[in-house]
Amino acid sequence: MRAQEKLYRMFASKMFAVCLRYSRDNAEAEDNLQEGFMKVFASIKSFRHEGSFEGWMRRIMVNVSLEKFRKQQVMYPVEDVSIYESQQYSDEIMDDISAQELMELIQELSPRYRMVFNLYVIEGMNHEEISREMKISVGTSKSNLARAREILKGKVKALYSDKGKSNNSA
DSSP: OHHHHHHHHHHHHHHHHHHHHTSSSHHHHHHHHHHHHHHHHHHGGGOOSSSOHHHHHHHHHHHHHHHHHHHHOOOOOOSOTHHHHTOOOOSGGGTTOOHHHHHHHHHTSOHHHHHHHIIIIISOOOHHHHHHHHTOOHHHHHHHHHHHHHHHHHHHHHHHHHHHHHHHHO
């Protein structure tokens, strides 16, 4: 029990941040964190010491969040991905935004766009892996990622145009 408590204290804040990326709100992230730690404690003997323990825990937290997402979310195919394939995204727009602001904007995405965006960008999964994990087609994964990027780009532009207006009027 003491070892579990110590493990929880060591990793809870980092794992909560992981859960929060895949959750609608703090309450859902807390539920995912709790369920994730229960799975960690139940399966700790299966950790094979291949890679970091923290990475193993992180994967469990992501999987718990994905499981909950799949149970809650009905996924519908999205528009044709070819619409987005020719669009170019500039990294320059990201130069002025803080990590906190970006995380808040990502949290505003719809659940399916947020999930695909996080799995691709944060977890480094490819579209084939995302399609297997989320039980969607590769094309839907690509389309959701492209749409999430487009929405985020619009939100960043709007955020900084609003900041520019408030800075100019001050």
